[in-house]
Amino acid sequence: MVTIAQQAAPVVQVSDVVKSFVVGGSTITILKGVSFHVKQGEFVSIVGPSGNGKSTLLNMITGIDRPTSGEIIVTGQPVHKMSEDALAGWRGENVGIIFQFFQMLPALSLLQNVMLPMDLTRKYRGRERQERALHLLEIVGLAEQAHKLPSMVSGGQQQRAAIARALANDPPLLIADEPTGNLDSHTSHDIFDLFTEVVSKGKTMVMVTHDKDLAAHVPRVVEVLDGRIVRDEYIGHPEWAGY
């Protein structure tokens, strides 16, 4: 059986990426020639110990950081070559980011936080934005909390709202950096279920996590150790092997 994912073009192509930092006069290389790709509809979990380059790799994919060398093509765009401003516009339409600390704007209600990416890209019309934001909050189970400020809801609810915000512009790629790192296990599983649902609808998802239990449920696991990919396997999905 050939799946949709197997047929689609890669959404993320990371080729021979090196990332070095200069700290206190000496150079530390965090990523040492990393290459991998993610196809549309894949759900990838990047795992590994702290300080080994997982978040740096994720930042390369979102254009938050730039590689010292190598190429990164995401949704067909050469992210490593784009200007900051072009990256911002591209991210708004193509990438939904979910942060560990939710990163909701404290001044805005959950509804406004979800509307914000649509306001920035103007992808939808005014009234449509609010309707869509409400719909997304309904999907993540927060319709009744829509008008509350982030400080008035729990961490789990904030992360659900962050997922709704990531989906606001209907991006093909979702990136999550330790999305459950600040949540209890019950809430973590709820969030994970949401991700699974999103992927089932054709989105591509790349997630960094420390949670081995959670990673075990992700179809593909990429393990980063000492700046290199030491494992890239499809757990329980042998039909994905080789991609």
Added chain:
Amino acid sequence: MGVLWYKVWFDIWTYKTRTVLAVLSIAAGVFAIGVVFGMVDQLLSGMDAAHQAVHPSHIQMYLNDYISQEVVHGLLRAPGVADIEPFNVVNISYRPKAGGDLKQGMLVLRQDWNNQRMDMLQLREGTWPARNGVDIERLSSSVYGFDIGDKVVFEQDDKQRTFTITGKVRHPFVPPPQFGGQAYFFMSSSAMTRYDVPENKYSGLYVTVTPYSSENAKVVANDLKDRLAKDGITVGATMYQDPSRHWGRMYVEGINMVMQILAIVSLLLSVVLVYNTLTALITQQTNQIGILKAIGGRSHTILQLYLTGVLIYGLLALFIALPLGMFSAWAVTRWFLNLFNIDYETFRFSNIAVTLQVLAATAVPLLAGLAPVLAGARMTVREAIASYGIGGKFGSNRFDRLIEIIGARLLPTHYATALGNMFRRKGRLILTQIVLVSAGTMFLIVMTLGSSITETMDNFFARRHYDGTFYLTGTYRQNKVMNVINANPTVTSAEGVLTMSATVLQQGQRLKEAGLGTEVYGIVPGRQFTEEPIVAGRWLEPGDGNVLVFSKRGADKNGLALGDTVTLNLGEAGKADFKIVGLYQPLSGDVGFSTETIYTPINALWDASKEYPRINRVLVRTTAHDEAATTTTLKDLQQGLEDQSVKVGLAQTEVENRRQSEGSFSVITSMLLALATIVAGVGAIGLMGALSIAVVERTKEIGVLRAIGARSPTIMGMFVMEGMLQGLMSWGLSVLISLAFSRPMSNLLGDTIFKLPLDYRYNWQAVGIWLAVILVLSVLASIAPARSATRISVRDSLAYA
């Protein structure tokens, strides 16, 4: 409202302290601009408008004899003369309403009160003076307490006459009483005959010329002098005035430049504050900027977002500062113009000042905010989310390590942290210090200007070695007067002086700027009751003959130099040649009301005037020098003199004399001090802003400190200590800078404002005062940020990163 605009509103509304801080920072500068530029614009235009409204004459001539109306008609036919209106003015002694000693005043007569054509006196209350009544100048009325219906006693040549005050009149050319002006009264022509003024005859002429120019006015005046001379009439003095410019302009123009500089400094300081405040805002919201960029916000969106916030701060500041500035400018203008006897009761504002205020509140903050906002907009998502922005690198150089060593040796650990923290953000430290040091330096320079004025007066009065002066009505034999004076046991010594009005002639020609009140002062050389500061040549010495010591100002204006010989024309008393042996610096500035005093040995004056050995003034030195004791002595002496038929016109203590001199300076120094206070306020706001940013930046650090056991007083103490250290540092720098610059500034200000080189004295007392002020301001400015630091929990602070 879009979500982004909601965020702008939310930031402004939710972070009220920051909003208030930003708005006040801008408002302080905008207010200073509004007050100063509004005042300057309205003062000059108000003065000139009031001046032009009274149809000012171009020439005022004071004759040595009375002339008839026919002579006036004859002069009207002289070429270039547009109009002539005669008047009379005589000196008079009057008894103050509260009783006590006689005071000197001026009695004015106009040809026809209801048909004045120039230098118009304006009736403000009551009626024009009739035969048994006098009117009083309204400024004299308010200062000396006379009202309509009150009786006033005039005394001349031993004759006392009582008049009822029937009206209040505005005289446009009355010097402010605070500046040493006299009381002015107005009398009818028939009533004036009692004072030896012949009816329908005049000794003063107001003249207008056509076409007007200052040169033409002088040509016409010389022609009139020649015509009068043919009738045997000499002119005592001629004064010229610009019909479009008020005579008080010189007071205002001098201080204008200084005020405008201070206003611009205030605005620049508020720009620094706006920059600091916006840096704080960007620092606080760096994380949010990162999120905005992560979810699609472009640089121009960030720019638009924050610059809109800045514009709203500016508009809020304008809302506060515009009406406040407009009202204050009008109120100060009204006060100042009232001082110059000009009505300014209807509220008015300056269009120029309003335009400058609008620009200062909108364009200036936008420009000031552009740099931090651009820095925020350019920040990458990684920088924004991972850090607080452009980080400090404290500890990376020798200076930092020196600070750390000093802190470690001299202060407890947490206060040493405060010292190190101060130097972590050197750019902001410099900006905050600029604000505080500017405020401190301005305060110290203004205070030094005040102390230099005091020093100048101290030196001036120190050269007057006497405690009181008797102005006698007429001349008396020296022995007769001095016998009474020397008989009093509280008098240690006394000197008789003869003063006479004179016209100074050089090579037979009258000096062009001899002025109305040229007074020759005959003293005894060597007694040193009076000694002026000599700037060229020497002071009078025993054995001197016909020599003069001239004021430098008078000599400069007339092209006179040491060694020149001039003729003193004492009128009927005679004339004689004198040689100039010294030039002195007078205390009073060249401000229009001063008289030129010329010193000569009394023997020479007696010889020239044949008044040997008569005096009309007595300088008295007493055992006690305080005002109460001196006043008592002068009263006793006056009684003794009057018992001997020696009439005293005025008895004045030196303390009173000094008080009058100080009055003319205090108006200006008070205004300068008020502006320095505004700058100090701006400085305090700046410090508060800088410390608020520090709290935001160190949120995580505060959390760590709390996690390891730091309690609220410790956290609060750290920030208050940092504020105090900043204050102390700025104080030290202010003292150093003011020491370097206050002498040239004092000279410049003295020359610009008072037309007088001041004797410099640095105000060390002000150094102490500023230390106290800056420490109090620092503590007050630190409290709000320090309190907000104590409210940060470990969980919040560590989660913040």
